[in-house]
Amino acid sequence: MILIDNHSRVPIYQQVKEQIIMLINTGVYKPNDQLSSIRNLSKELDINVNTIKRAFAELESDGVVYSVQGKGVFVSENPLGNENIAMSALKDVATAVTSAKAMGVTKEQVKNLVDNIYEAGESDD
Amino acid sequence: MILIDNHSRVPIYQQVKEQIIMLINTGVYKPNDQLSSIRNLSKELDINVNTIKRAFAELESDGVVYSVQGKGVFVSENPLGNENIAMSALKDVATAVTSAKAMGVTKEQVKNLVDNIYEAGESDD
Amino acid sequence: MILIDNHSRVPIYQQVKEQIIMLINTGVYKPNDQLSSIRNLSKELDINVNTIKRAFAELESDGVVYSVQGKGVFVSENPLGNENIAMSALKDVATAVTSAKAMGVTKEQVKNLVDNIYEAGESDD
Amino acid sequence: MILIDNHSRVPIYQQVKEQIIMLINTGVYKPNDQLSSIRNLSKELDINVNTIKRAFAELESDGVVYSVQGKGVFVSENPLGNENIAMSALKDVATAVTSAKAMGVTKEQVKNLVDNIYEAGESDD
DNA sequence: GTGGTCTAGACCACA
DNA sequence: GTGGTCTAGACCACA
Numbered sequence: 001m002i003l004i005d006n007h008s009r010v011p012i013y014q015q016v017k018e019q020i021i022m023l024i025n026t027g028v029y030k031p032n033d034q035l036s037s038i039r040n041l042s043k044e045l046d047i048n049v050n051t052i053k054r055a056f057a058e059l060e061s062d063g064v065v066y067s068v069q070g071k072g073v074f075v076s077e078n079p080l081g082n083e084n085i086a087m088s089a090l091k092d093v094a095t096a097v098t099s100a101k102a103m104g105v106t107k108e109q110v111k112n113l114v115d116n117i118y119e120a121g122e123s124d125d
Numbered sequence: 126m127i128l129i130d131n132h133s134r135v136p137i138y139q140q141v142k143e144q145i146i147m148l149i150n151t152g153v154y155k156p157n158d159q160l161s162s163i164r165n166l167s168k169e170l171d172i173n174v175n176t177i178k179r180a181f182a183e184l185e186s187d188g189v190v191y192s193v194q195g196k197g198v199f200v201s202e203n204p205l206g207n208e209n210i211a212m213s214a215l216k217d218v219a220t221a222v223t224s225a226k227a228m229g230v231t232k233e234q235v236k237n238l239v240d241n242i243y244e245a246g247e248s249d250d
Numbered sequence: 251m252i253l254i255d256n257h258s259r260v261p262i263y264q265q266v267k268e269q270i271i272m273l274i275n276t277g278v279y280k281p282n283d284q285l286s287s288i289r290n291l292s293k294e295l296d297i298n299v300n301t302i303k304r305a306f307a308e309l310e311s312d313g314v315v316y317s318v319q320g321k322g323v324f325v326s327e328n329p330l331g332n333e334n335i336a337m338s339a340l341k342d343v344a345t346a347v348t349s350a351k352a353m354g355v356t357k358e359q360v361k362n363l364v365d366n367i368y369e370a371g372e373s374d375d
Numbered sequence: 376m377i378l379i380d381n382h383s384r385v386p387i388y389q390q391v392k393e394q395i396i397m398l399i400n401t402g403v404y405k406p407n408d409q410l411s412s413i414r415n416l417s418k419e420l421d422i423n424v425n426t427i428k429r430a431f432a433e434l435e436s437d438g439v440v441y442s443v444q445g446k447g448v449f450v451s452e453n454p455l456g457n458e459n460i461a462m463s464a465l466k467d468v469a470t471a472v473t474s475a476k477a478m479g480v481t482k483e484q485v486k487n488l489v490d491n492i493y494e495a496g497e498s499d500d
Numbered sequence: 501g502t503g504g505t506c507t508a509g510a511c512c513a514c515a
Numbered sequence: 516g517t518g519g520t521c522t523a524g525a526c527c528a529c530a
Contacts, residue, residue, distance in 0.1 A: 006318065010220060011529065018227040025229055048530050080229050089225035093235060095135065096221040097242050100214035102143040104150055104205050107243040110218060111236065117222050118232040136505060162517060173507045178518080186311060193381065195514035195517050260470065261520060268477045275479055287502060298522045303503080320502050320529035330479050339475035343485060345385060346471040347492050350464035352393040354400055354455050357493040360468060361486060367472050368482040386514065423515045505527080512520080 001028070004045055012047055016055035021064060024079050035065065035073045126153070129170055137172055141180035146189060149204050160190065160198045251278070254295055262297055266305035271314060274329050285315065285323045376403070379420055387422055391430035396439060399454050410440065410448045 002019045004012055023029045035041075038056060042049045056073055059065045063082040067073045097110055127144045129137055148154045160166075163181060167174045181198055184190045188207040192198045222235055252269045254262055273279045285291075288306060292299045306323055309315045313332040317323045347360055377394045379387055398404045410416075413431060417424045431448055434440045438457040442448045472485055 006321070007316065007324075009318075010224070011319070013529080014224070018224055021229070022227045025227075051530055054529090085228050086225070086230045086234075089221070089228040089230055090234065090238060092221040093218070093225050093230075094238055094242065096214070096217040097239055099135070099139075099143055100211070100218050101242060102147045102150070103210050103214040104146070105211050105214055105218075107239065109211075109215065110239050110243075113215060113219055114222055114232065114235050114239065117219065117226060118235075138505080164517075175508085176506060179505090181518085183311075186308070191382065192518060193384075193514090194386070194519075196381070197517060199382075260474070263520080264474075268474055271479070272477045275477070289502075300523085301521060304520090306503085317503060318529090319504075322502060335478050336475070336480050336484075339471070339478040339480055340484065340488060342471040343468070343475050343480075344488055344492065346464070346467040347489055349385070349389070349393055350461070350468050351492060352397045352400075353460050353464040354396070355461045355464055355468075357489065359461070359465065360489050360493075363465060363469055364472055364482065364485050364489065367469065367476060368485075388514080426515055429514090502530080503528090505525100507525080508523090510520100510522080512518105514517080514519105 002041070002045060004047065013051050013055040013058070016041075016045075016047070016052060017059055020055070020059060021080070021085065024064065024075060029075050031075050031077050031079065033075045034071075035075070037072055127166070127170060129172065138176050138180040138183070141166075141170075141172075141177060142184055145180070145184060146205070146210070149189070149200060154200050156200050156202050156204065158200045159196075160200070162197055252291070252295060254297065263301050263305040263308070266291075266295075266297075266302060267309055270305070270309060271330070271335070274314070274325060279325050281325050281327050281329065283325045284321075285325070287322055377416070377420060379422065388426050388430040388433070391416075391420075391422070391427060392434055395430070395434060396455070396460065399439065399450060404450050406450050406452050406454065408450045409446075410450070412447055 001023065002016065004015055006012075008015065020029070020035070029035065035056075036044070038049060038052045041047070041052050045052075056065065056067070060067060060073075062085050063076055064079045064085070065073050066076055100110060101107075126148060127141065129140055131137070133140065145154070145160070154160065160181075161169070163174060163177050166172070166177050170177075181190065181192065185192055185198075187210050188201055189204045189210070190198050191201055225235060226232075251273060252266065254265055256262070258265065270279070270285070279285065285306075286294070288299060288302045291297070291302050295302075306315065306317065310317055310323075312335050313326055314329045314335070315323050316326055350360060351357075376398065377391065379390055381387075383390065395404070395410070404410065410431075411419070413424060413427045416422070416427050420427075431440065431442070435442060435448075437460050438451055439454045439460065440448050441451055475485060476482075
């Protein structure tokens with residue numbers, strides 16, 4: 001259910017984080033559902049255990065999941081209630097847009113790009 | 126004329142690159158103008174010489190400036206003609222926006238952010 | 251597999267760049283193959299790490315290779331698609347030939363030289 | 376009579392050398408003719424005296440000119456008899472062509488370039 | 501272990 | 516004085 005792009009510049013732990021959030025966003029995972037175990041995910045995706053651990057640790061500190069020792073990792077009651085997730089993503093957008101503006105990119109070019117990205121997934125909503 | 130944020134995640138050589146492009150964008154530096162020498166910038170900004178050199182080397186390979194041994198570094202005839210600069214900046218925006226979308230950020234939030242960033246410099250144009 | 255001439259006027263990072271391109275040209279390295287790590291090459295060739303890094307950084311900005319943090323450096327899908335590489339090499343040839351012409355070298359002398367250089371590698375193809 | 380391109384990557388002393396050889400090649404300067412003085416050339420071309428001195432010193436060591444203390448610099452009896460001039464120019468061509476070959480440039484591309492360069496000056500011969 | 505950034509400092513070519 | 520190359524070594528992010 002999770003696809004990793006090894007060629008991407010986006011860190012793998014980040015890709016794992018994003019895809020789990022997306023699975024929650026789309027209702028595949030619901031509150032208190034148990035996620036795949038760290039070791040299972042590590043085997044399935046052929047990713048180092050430490051990389052999965054980091055993704056889960058950050059999801060937990062963002063309040064998206066909670067872990068129960070000896071049981072596993074579960075989706076929180078209100079997984080997307082924490083605004084920090086969106087905020088940190090927006091901060092990255094701000095950095096990239098500010099830089100693009102400095103490089104001579106116009107507002108229209110950026111907005112067209114944003115439209116394209118959001119339209120791409122329209123059929124999924 | 127150049128301001129460096131040592132705490133930023135954006136590499137210093139990248140900040141130097143962007144600010145020089147911005148100075149050209151705003152007409153402060155014109156084609157064939159000589160830039161501050163590498164050593165002067167290094168002293169003024171209190172940055173290692175090699176960091177400035179890297180910024181200048183990338184600007185040169187992007188066609189923004191040209192260097193003449195023993196003379197100095199000068200703005201190219203057509204400094205912003207190379208589309209690669211804008212393209213690579215746009216690619217970074219695409220990555221950040223895609224990620225933000227996955228994190229639950231709405232199209233409106235992104236667009237508002239873009240507006241704010243572009244309006245910020247409106248008085249300078 | 252890479253030979254460096256320390257006495258040559260050609261910068262070492264340039265020699266490394268050219269030889270890696272040659273290894274790709276001759277099919278030794280194929281798309282998505284992983285290159286020797288920066289540290290390994292540095293030890294093997296007894297060259298400073300930063301010199302290798304510069305060669306790799308330029309190869310990456312030319313689109314010949316891509317790097318993945320924590321993984322390594324890999325050959326691009328279309329490593330020789332970027333015409334800039336050939337173009338900048340041709341520019342250097344133009345400069346040298348123009349100068350030779352001014353020095354009284356005849357067209358025949360230049361062409362014989364070119365034939366010799368291209369025949370040298372004929373047995374390798 | 377001498378034109379310097381400050382934007383060129385070719386060192387200025389090299390440009391001065393080449394142009395003086397060209398003036399001899401085309402018969403403007405004949406054996407035992409006196410060249411412009413170093414100081415005159417320096418003023419005319421707005422080039423540092425040391426740069427002209429270096430050009431003249433290399434021309435003398437190549438046997439193209441000879442200097443007489445207190446009198447000036449003169450064209451040698453057999454200014455282009457020294458094969459070293461052509462040889463060193465050919466060496467530079469060899470370096471550039473070898474590099475271009477490594478970068479994937481074909482023999483035909485190089486030969487076309489050579490033809491273009493030699494045809495360009497055909498009307499001058 | 502892998503690449504990325506940065507510093508400090510040496511030596512060279514050119515003007 | 517100006518840029519160009521190279522070395523040695525530190526510290527960080529990621530896997």
